[in-house]
Amino acid sequence: MTERRDFADGAGFRDLEGIGAASEVRLHRAGVLTWGALAEIVDALRGERRGSGVRSEPGDRLGELAEQLTAHPGAQCSGAQHPVAGPGGQRQEAFVLRLTLTDTGRPTRGTLTHVRTGQELALVGWSGEAVSRFVEERAGVEPGRVPAAPSPAALPAASPVASPVALPVALPVASPPEAGGDFPPAGAWPAVPWEAPCRGELRQAVYDVGRVVGGAPQSIEVTLLAAGPGPDLGYCAELLGRRFGEPDTSWAPLAVVTGHGPAPAALRLRFPDVVVPSGLCAVRLRLTALDGPLPAYRAQDQRGPERIES
Structure with a gap:
């Protein structure tokens, strides 16, 4: 049975035919974390090809990827500026946090992506305040409903x-x-x-x-x-x-x-x-x-x- 992936995590590119685990990892490491970002890059590459006068041939991988992205629900919802309310008027907001750590666990860089809009926060080092502020702003958290943030972890001596x-x-x-x-x-x-x-x-x-x-x-x-x-x-x-x-x-x-x-x-x-x-x-x-x-x-x-x- 094929494992079902939730498109909202912004990372399941293996849903597309022809993209395996290695290709997915390379895309993530290059900063391509959302369906919208992948669709934009594929569209840009196809535009460069058309501009150079190269015609698409049967078996063209870019063309096939573009067709799959057009039909995939993750690519269709990426970049939506307005959240969709679910049962009871509730809505969900998803964020993807990726960190690069040293062997001692010290964060060196990272990205936090808002899945619905594709907006990203790029971090050098770590700042819990910046992460919290980004989540609150993008999710539209009601003022006064967020508990006080704990004191940030101390840096090395x-x-x-x-x-x-x-x-x-x-x-x-x-x-x-x-x-x-x-x-x-x-x-x-x-x-x-x-x-x-x-x-x-x-x-x-x-x-x-x-x-x-x-x-x-x-x-x-x-x-x-x-x-x-x-x-x-x-x-x-x-x-x-x-x-x-x-x-x-x-x-x-x-x-x-x-x-x-x-x-x-x-x-x-x-x-x-x-x-x-x-x-x-x-x-x-x-x-x-x-x-x-x-x-x-x-x-x-x-x-x-x-x-x-x-």
Whole structure:
């Protein structure tokens, strides 16, 4: 008997003929977690083929996958913006959490996907507050019905948790990419509106955030660690993206936040409702010190930041 999978878990791609366990694992590792994401990638590949003048032949795997996705209930419900009420007016919201852990159990990166809309929260390290906030916002949890969150687990002694920098304020940006659109052309984004010299030896650092599937607004949260708290810091954090496989020179800004205050040992940066162009995209964080020295922050799965000469 064939095992029946619930399409709502966003992971049962083996329901499709021709996709086995190995292919499913490769898709998941590449960040393709939902039916909507798989359908979008298949459609994009078919569009590239049509644009190059290649005709579909009998036995064309992309065409067969597209037909199966059209008929599959999981692909049909993916991306639905309005929940469907069940018996008694109740509804269900499903989320898929995937974490990458070290051999000691320390989270290094992960994604949390809202199955109904396909929206994702990308995490570097771990932030229970970000996960709870994402679930509450996407599920529409009634205010006051959520129990108080427990205190976050303590970080290793070498990286004590300090009070975070005051909530960053989003800067206005020019012509952000539309959902499903392309990256903006070079020069379409304004420069950082500060010219104050940086007084630290390290002016900028770049961190690998990972890969995300674009096409719908999503929240991205990055946690950076230092050996301990530092002096006052004014910073600008830019989220950069490029389509996976494109040249390393094609990074374009996606979102910007700023902050000022005592530099914490654990700096948590949240970028809400980031519009990432469709397809599989690589994402980086560029942190610039605007006032004061920049601590030697590192992502939880990196030995240290990439230094940039200024």
